Amino acid sequence: MKHATQAVHVGQDPDPLTGATIPPIHLTSTYTQEAPGKHKGYEYSRSGNPTRDALQECLAAIESGQAAASFGSGLSATSTLFQAVLQPGDSVVAYSDMYGGTYRLLEQVFRPWGLQTRYTDETDPAAIAALIDDTTRIVWLETPTNPMLRLLDIAGVAEAVSSQATKHGHKIWLTVDNTFATPALQRPLELGADIVVHSTTKYLGGHSDVIGGALIANDAELMEKILFTQNAVGAVPGPFDCYLTHRGIKTLHVRMRAHCENAMRIASWCAEQSGFEQVIYPGLPDHPQHDLAGRQMSGFGGIVTVVLKGGLDAAGRFMSAAKLFACAESLGGVESLVNHPAIMTHASMPREFRERLGVVDGLVRLSVGIEDCDDLIEDLGVALAAAT
Numbered sequence: 001m002k003h004a005t006q007a008v009h010v011g012q013d014p015d016p017l018t019g020a021t022i023p024p025i026h027l028t029s030t031y032t033q034e035a036p037g038k039h040k041g042y043e044y045s046r047s048g049n050p051t052r053d054a055l056q057e058c059l060a061a062i063e064s065g066q067a068a069a070s071f072g073s074g075l076s077a078t079s080t081l082f083q084a085v086l087q088p089g090d091s092v093v094a095y096s097d098m099y100g101g102t103y104r105l106l107e108q109v110f111r112p113w114g115l116q117t118r119y120t121d122e123t124d125p126a127a128i129a130a131l132i133d134d135t136t137r138i139v140w141l142e143t144p145t146n147p148m149l150r151l152l153d154i155a156g157v158a159e160a161v162s163s164q165a166t167k168h169g170h171k172i173w174l175t176v177d178n179t180f181a182t183p184a185l186q187r188p189l190e191l192g193a194d195i196v197v198h199s200t201t202k203y204l205g206g207h208s209d210v211i212g213g214a215l216i217a218n219d220a221e222l223m224e225k226i227l228f229t230q231n232a233v234g235a236v237p238g239p240f241d242c243y244l245t246h247r248g249i250k251t252l253h254v255r256m257r258a259h260c261e262n263a264m265r266i267a268s269w270c271a272e273q274s275g276f277e278q279v280i281y282p283g284l285p286d287h288p289q290h291d292l293a294g295r296q297m298s299g300f301g302g303i304v305t306v307v308l309k310g311g312l313d314a315a316g317r318f319m320s321a322a323k324l325f326a327c328a329e330s331l332g333g334v335e336s337l338v339n340h341p342a343i344m345t346h347a348s349m350p351r352e353f354r355e356r357l358g359v360v361d362g363l364v365r366l367s368v369g370i371e372d373c374d375d376l377i378e379d380l381g382v383a384l385a386a387a388t
């Protein structure tokens with residue numbers, strides 16, 4: 001099956017008991033056993049639940065992975081991965097432009113626990129590999145990054161990491177947070193990554209009504225470790241959340257087409273206005289990695305980042321005046337949102353760190369929804385007039 005067909009059908013066999021075309025949501029914490037230890041494969045819903053299993057099958061299929069684990073949030077997926085594969089004294093090498101919450105997890109939870117993280121601002125695979133030493137067990141990257149929309153060459157980094165792993169004589173897991181691109185536009189496992197991480201809260205769920213996360217991989221031993229750790233630590237999603245996420249995934253490929261189309265039009269419109277200092281979108285020919293985006297992704301995504309002339313005051317006026325673009329954290333829903341990273345999503349990064357990345361006070365991130373694009377552009381026009 002092709003991925004769009006998998007998104008609709010995998011994990012969605014009719015209920016054998018009733019014939020219900022859509023499988024029921026298994027809202028149960030426990031399972032009745034015929035005799036102690038004699039059960040149908042489920043014992044307790046922290047350890048396993050059929051609604052969660054259905055979602056996980058689908059997630060694995062659409063990311064071209066062997067298996068998936070789903071979590072109560074994107075960050076619980078990430079922290080469970082770290083707990084599963086890292087020991088105190090180990091290190092992570094990361095591209096520095098990353099989700100603020102991941103940075104906070106690395107610096108404020110795992111550094112005190114004994115994990116070192118080294119960051120690079122360079123997208124060159126050789127520069128990333130140069131930070132790897134004998135303690136490195138994970139290389140972490142997002143592409144496109146949040147909110148600067150820089151790209152990393154996944155295949156190039158995979159090659160560089162794998163030659164370092166050979167040199168050091170142990171596995172180094174290349175982990176890609178694929179939240180921004182989604183498997184509808186980019187499948188990192190096919191490009192040589194070992195682990196894909198998702199905040200399913202964003203495009204996969206797609207309707208801003210559920211928090212969730214996922215890990216997908218091709219290594220059976222690794223997945224076993226992750227599932228063991230998840231059960232031991234307890235970061236599981238509820239059955240209803242799994243149902244909502246799975247329901248969202250069925251339309252992912254259609255929504256992503258609409259997000260990309262609207263975002264491309266909006267980025268082009270923004271580039272023609274004089275009120276923006278900078279317009280960042282991988283689909284614009286002046287994006288420094290436009291060619292890589294064309295090779296690595298089958299669409300340019302639904303996020304457009306702009307820098308307003310006039311700094312924080314202008315950004316504030318812009319965001320308050322926009323109406324269809326709701327001022328809110330998060331992204332990837334069918335409705336358009338506007339976010340101010342320096343104050344909102346990236347507030348946990350020190351000022352120098354984020355400004356070095358380019359996350360300045362006039363920078364605003366647009367999560368372009370699937371509304372009629374004429375209405376969205378009109379809304380941005382009003383907002384820009386208010387800002388300037």
Ligand SMILES: *Cc1c(COP(=O)(O)O)cnc(C)c1O
Nearest residue numbers: 073074075099146179199201212
């Ligand atoms: C939102 C987000 C996360 C964190 O996910 P939660 O579901 O909020 O825990 C991680 N990575 C990226 C790129 C995100 O946008």
